[in-house]
Structures are given as C-alpha cells and as structure tokens.
Amino acid sequence: xxxxxxxxxxxxxxxxxxxxxxxxxxxxxxxxxxxxxxxxxxxxxxxxxxxxxxxxxxxxxxxxxxxxxxxxxxxxxxxxxxxxxxxxxxxxxxxxxxxxxxxxxxxxxxxxxxxxxxxxxxxxxxxxxxxxxxxxxxxxxxxxxxxxxxxxxxxxxxxxxxxxxxxxxxxxxxxxxxxxxxxxxxxxxxxxxxxxxxxxxxxxxxxxxxxxxxxxxxxxxxxxxxxxxxxxxxxxxxxxxxxxxxxxxxxxxxxxxxxxxxxxxxxxxxxxxxxxxxxxxxxxxxxxxxxxxxxxxxxxxxxxxxxxxx
Numbered sequence: 001x002x003x004x005x006x007x008x009x010x011x012x013x014x015x016x017x018x019x020x021x022x023x024x025x026x027x028x029x030x031x032x033x034x035x036x037x038x039x040x041x042x043x044x045x046x047x048x049x050x051x052x053x054x055x056x057x058x059x060x061x062x063x064x065x066x067x068x069x070x071x072x073x074x075x076x077x078x079x080x081x082x083x084x085x086x087x088x089x090x091x092x093x094x095x096x097x098x099x100x101x102x103x104x105x106x107x108x109x110x111x112x113x114x115x116x117x118x119x120x121x122x123x124x125x126x127x128x129x130x131x132x133x134x135x136x137x138x139x140x141x142x143x144x145x146x147x148x149x150x151x152x153x154x155x156x157x158x159x160x161x162x163x164x165x166x167x168x169x170x171x172x173x174x175x176x177x178x179x180x181x182x183x184x185x186x187x188x189x190x191x192x193x194x195x196x197x198x199x200x201x202x203x204x205x206x207x208x209x210x211x212x213x214x215x216x217x218x219x220x221x222x223x224x225x226x227x228x229x230x231x232x233x234x235x236x237x238x239x240x241x242x243x244x245x246x247x248x249x250x251x252x253x254x255x256x257x258x259x260x261x262x263x264x265x266x267x268x269x270x271x272x273x274x275x276x277x278x279x280x281x282x283x284x285x286x287x288x289x290x291x292x293x294x295x296x297x298x299x300x301x302x303x304x305x306x307x308x309x310x
Contacts, residue, residue, distance in 0.1 A: 011093035014103055029231070030256055035106035036237055042110020045069055053115040053250030056080045056139075063087070066111055071133070072104045085112065086118075086141035092135045094129040101135050112139055131155035146242050148249070150190025159184045164248060167276045167286035169307035175254050179207045180289055182252040186212050189245035193239065197255030200225060206273050213242075217255045229255075229262040247282040251275070257294045265299050273306060 021030035046066065053059045060080040067075045073089040080086075084152055087108065094101045105122040112120040119142045126132035159180045162168065170178045185193040192212050196203055200214035214237060217229045227235050243249060259268045262303070271290065279286045288307055 003179070013097070014093065015097045015099075018097075018099060018102075024032050031100070031102045032231070033233060034102040035109075036234060038103040038106020038108075039113070040108035040237075041070070042107040042112075043114040044110075046111055046114035051115055052117070056082065056085050056112075056116070059085065059112055059115050060113070063111065065099050067108075070107060072101075072107065078136070087137050087139065088170075089135040089137060092128065093134055098129050100124055100127050100129060102137075105137060105229070108137055108139060113164060118150060119302075126218040131204075146193060146213040146238065147213075148191035148213060148242075148246055149186070150186055152202055153187045158185075158188055162285050164283045165280050167216070167279050167307045168310040169303055170287060170289045171310045172289055173290050173293070178254065178287050178289035179203070179209075181207055181248060184208045184252040185285070191242075192250035192252075193225075193246075193249065194237070194240045194252045195239065195254065196252070197229075197258045202288070217258055224231075229259055232263055236271055236274055239275060243282050243284055246284075248284055249282070250285045250287070251279070252287045252289075254289050256288060257288055260295070269299075269302060269306070272303070278282070278308060 018030060018034060020031055025033060038271060049066070051062060051066070053062065057080050060077045060184060063077060064075060070093070073092040076088045076090070078086040078088050089095075089101075092101050092104060094104055101124055105124055109120055109122040112122075112210040120139050121142050123138045123140070124135060125138050126134065128135055153184075162181070162185075170181075172178065182192060182194060186209060193215070194200070194203065194209065194212055195217065196214045197217045200216050201216070202210070204210050208248075215235070216223060216226050216227050218226045219228065220226055223282075227238065239251060239253075243251065253272075256268060256272075259271070275286055286307075290300075290303065296304075
C-alpha cells in the first residue's frame with residue numbers, strides 16, 4: 001500500500017457529531033446520517049489506495065490493514081461467503097459511549113462496496129452497548145436497482161438535443177414534455193435515472209420506460225426503490241452516486257412541489273444547487289419539471305436563476 005494522508009476522526013469528535021445530529025435531526029435520522037457518512041469515508045479511503053477485490057475472500061485478506069486506518073476498533077473476520085461477510089469489532093469507539101456502531105457500519109459498507117464495485121450494506125447483529133461481549137456486523141450484498149439499462153435505439157434520431165453539463169427547468173402543469181425528453185434519451189442509450197412522486201410502475205407503462213431505474217418519493221418504505229421525501233440527504237447521496245458512476249447521464253427529478261411541501265423551499269433549493277454542480281462536473285443533464293402555479297413568484301425566480309429555462 002502506498003502511504004496517503006488520511007484524516008482519522010477522534011472518538012470524542014464522533015460522539016459530538018452524533019449529539020449535534022440527534023438534536024437537529026432526531027435519533028433515527030442521526031443514525032442514518034452517520035451510516036451514510038461512514039459509507040462515504042470508507043469509499044474514499046479505498047479509492048485513495050486504488051485497491052480492488054473480486055471476491056469476499058479477497059476482501060477478508062485486506063480488510064484488516066484498511067480498517068486500521070480509522071482507529072474505530074480492532075476487526076476480526078468471523079466468516080466469509082460468496083455474498084456475505086461476518087466480522088467482529090473489539091473495543092469499538094462508538095459503543096463505548098453507549099451507542100450502536102452506526103458510523104462503523106457505514107465505514108465497513110463503504111470499504112467493501114468500493115473494493116468489490118458492488119453494493120454491500122451492513123447490519124449490527126450484536127453490540128456491547130446492548131450487553132453483548134463484542135460488536136458483530138453482518139455485511140451482505142444488495143442487488144443494485146439503480147443500474148442503468150444498456151440498450152440503445154440506433155435506427156432513429158434523437159428528438160431533443162440538450163447541451164450536457166446543465167440543469168433545465170421545464171415549466172408545465174403536467175410533466176409530459178419532461179418525461180418525453182427523458183424517454184427520448186433513455187431510448188437512445190443514455191444512462192438514465194428517474195426520481196418521481198408518481199408510482200414508478202405506472203410511469204414505466206405510460207412513457208415506455210422499461211429498464212430505466214427509478215426512485216419513488218414516498219412514505220411507503222416497503223419498496224426497495226422508495227425514498228422518504230423528508231430525507232434529502234439520502235436522496236442526494238443516491239443521485240450523486242448514480243451520476244458519478246454514469247457520467248453523461250440524464251436525470252429527471254419530478255415532484256419538486258412535493259419535496260417543497262415536506263421540507264420547505266430553502267432545503268430543496270440547496271438540493272438542486274448541489275445536483276446542478278454535480279451535473280456540471282460529470283457532463284450530465286438534469287430535467288426539473290415544475291408547475292409555476294404551485295410556487296411563490298420569488299421562489300420561482302430563484303429556480304430560474306439556478307437552472308436553464310427550457
């Protein structure tokens with residue numbers, strides 16, 4: 001391994017971060033945000049080393065020295081199967097504070113996912129904060145439902161020509177044109193991700209979007225593609241990951257009005273600003289349909305400043 005500087009968060013700093021998140025976001029959201037942040041840190045560390053593994057047995061061989069970089073605990077692999085890994089954490093920094101190992105779970109998820117180029121999530125089966133002798137984490141593979149389709153219509157020409165690297169604001173009461181633009185790109189092989197308030201199965205039938213990955217803005221969390229509309233951090237993380245892994249893609253964010261109703265305009269504006277930046281650096285396209293009648297005039301003008309009007 002080549003030596004690369006890597007910031008290790010002191011245990012007390014991690015504890016303070018958790019306290020701040022619990023106050024501002026609530027306990028459950030704090031756990032999720034720590035987990036997601038841990039995933040980013042784990043991915044970033046592995047990426048800095050340029051490591052790759054084809055199997056979990058190979059992961060087992062390298063996980064020890066990689067994990068040591070964070071100083072979260074000592075790690076021991078209990079078992080490694082084709083799609084599952086079970087590890088034991090000793091002297092966990094997080095559990096010493098009486099909390100579950102949420103950052104550590106995310107950190108492990110990020111490391112294994114980046115090493116294998118697959119999606120692995122992590123559950124904590126046992127934790128010393130709950131009276132167990134050690135913390136036991138289960139790492140399991142999740143089929144990525146955001147993987148883009150790879151077919152392309154090479155016989156027909158594109159109906160719409162959009163300059164890449166930009167986000168477009170499309171004012172319409174019913175987002176038919178936006179979906180038509182999105183479907184046109186999807187049919188011609190452009191990696192595409194649709195985020196919608198409408199039920200995805202109905203949208204796929206209506207606009208012939210079979211094969212395109214979807215995220216559904218819904219409180220119903222029984223579907224794997226459902227996303228809590230009040231959790232903008234998770235939504236941004238999913239869209240950002242898709243954009244980074246699929247540069248030159250097209251994104252459709254339908255349901256901005258619903259997001260505003262759940263989070264307030266200022267938070268949604270920040271989400272769009274971050275997405276706009278990510279679209280620019282990956283040479284992608286973001287389509288944002290909006291009903292002008294649903295927003296205050298001053299808010300609509302702010303959107304017009306951030307996004308190109310189509």
